[in-house]
Amino acid sequence: MSEIRCAFCKGTGKDPFDLLSKLATCQVCGGTGKVEVEERAIECVYCKGTGVYPRNGRVTCTVCNGKGMVTVKGATEECSKCKGTGTVIDSGLSCINCGGKGVVVKKEGA
Ligand SMILES: [Zn+2]
Ligand SMILES: [Zn+2]
Ligand SMILES: [Zn+2]
Numbered sequence: 001m002s003e004i005r006c007a008f009c010k011g012t013g014k015d016p017f018d019l020l021s022k023l024a025t026c027q028v029c030g031g032t033g034k035v036e037v038e039e040r041a042i043e044c045v046y047c048k049g050t051g052v053y054p055r056n057g058r059v060t061c062t063v064c065n066g067k068g069m070v071t072v073k074g075a076t077e078e079c080s081k082c083k084g085t086g087t088v089i090d091s092g093l094s095c096i097n098c099g100g101k102g103v104v105v106k107k108e109g110a
Contacts, residue, residue, distance in 0.1 A: 006035045007044075007051030007068025008060055017058045028066035041069040045102035046086035046094050055092050063100030076103040 005011040009026035013033040016026070025031030028051060043049040044064035051066040053059045060066030063086065078084040079098035086095055086102040094100030 001036045001038055002041065003034050003036050004041070004067070004069055006033050006066070007047075007049055007064070008066035009033065016052075026066075028060055035067045037067055037069045038071040040073075041071050042101070042103070044068055044070045044086070044100070045084065046100040054087075063094050070101050072101065072103060073105060075106040077106050078102065079104045 006013070006026060006029035008028040009016050011033040013026055013029060013031040015024035026033070029035045044061060044067070046063040047054055047061035047068065049068040051061050051064060051068040053061045064070045079086070079095060079102055081097035082088060082095035082102060084102040086098060086100040087093070088095055098104045
């Protein structure tokens with residue numbers, strides 16, 4: 001595990017959109033400004049590391065849950081469906097094939 005700055009609140013620990021109140025704590029990090037991610041973590045391509053859901057700029061990214069980083073296990077390769085963007089061009093939704101990460105785990109022996 002490694003500790004990173006919470007992308008959703010940019011490390012402030014406060015709800016960046018004041019959804020509940022100005023004093024509301026960030027729902028992603030619980031107000032600490034930091035989140036833990038499992039190694040190996042890469043930047044979330046779907047939200048471009050912002051932690052914010054790109055289709056509705058006030059909620060957490062559904063791919064990284066607001067952390068701005070996603071965990072990948074083992075060897076990965078670019079997702080052929082979304083060409084590594086994590087996004088379905090037509091709909092703007094996260095790619096189902098890679099889960100929005102833009103990479104997929106390499107198949108054994110492929
Ligand atoms: Zn936060
Ligand atoms: Zn994300
Ligand atoms: Zn994909």
